[in-house]
Amino acid sequence: MHKLLPFVALLAFAEPVAAKDSLGVFGEWGAFRDPQVPRCYAIAKPAASRLRRDYEPFASVGTWPRRNIRGQVHFRMSREIDGDRPITLTINDRRFTLTGGGGDAWAKDQAMDAAIVAAMRSGARMVVGATGTNGRRFSNSYDLDGAATALDAATVGCAQR
Template sequence: MHQSDKKIFNLFYLILVFGACVLALGWFPNLVLASGIKAENTFGGWSVHVMGKKKQKVCYIHGKPKKSSGNYTIRGDSYLQVVHRPKNKVRNEVSITAGYTFKKGTNVTVKISDQTFKLFTDGETAWSKTASNDASIVAAMRAGTKMIVTGRSTRGTLTKDHYSLAGFTAANRSIDKACGYNN
């Protein structure tokens, strides 16, 4: 291949790659919209999302702490979600993602007013062991004003995430309605 042919080939390749990038960026927003995930509303610090249609519908609330404390250098996003999956008969499933890996064998403590709940951990996430415990946590969140989530990382760092519960009740009612639960 001659030197001039290499330049033409390199230019053609550059144009091809650039064109593919432009096409991909142009299609990306449409792919996100086509996924079916949409933020229905926001109530205080709690956003409501609905995915899927009819029997495949999943509705969830997503909230982030207002304040986090702990002696850590690097930490990812922490958040709490409450999920409805009617097809699987799941209602008010609570999960907490810490933004770090929990120390193996430790529990997360959730304190709302004078009530304390323990959740088991696996990786970066904590869950209740039973649906009735999930229901109790959600009832306390609906009645409370603030919540403190305490966990321990694999390095032994104790963290506390402080959540405002302002707007949680309205958000929970919103996913109840969106997923066909009547209260």
């Protein structure tokens, strides 16, 4: 059973105002459309961990057609981030330094978003790591199986609206 399915089920039980249209589950990734905004996104949960978490982590790549934003990368980290330390993303042999704060991390600009999405399409695994407010390093690992298809589904899902 895919680890994303419980996450999909959680989204399905969200209140109707926040209803999402499922565009499909592809490997470890899902694609959704939120017609209220409108926005579309591909999303995944990281590998399971027994370590303490401050937040429920995920990785997502979103599109907001009315804002002319495509392929924006966002990570909800499992821990509160020390804002003075680097946040790194590694996809196969590519390494990116992200920006962020609180429990969130993003690409620094649109060019980095595009480079990350390109690496995700051809990658097998990605790891995002940071230093928590307790001074300890932590990371969240993602299987990229299905990521490219979910990214495509999210892009097409918003192009049809």
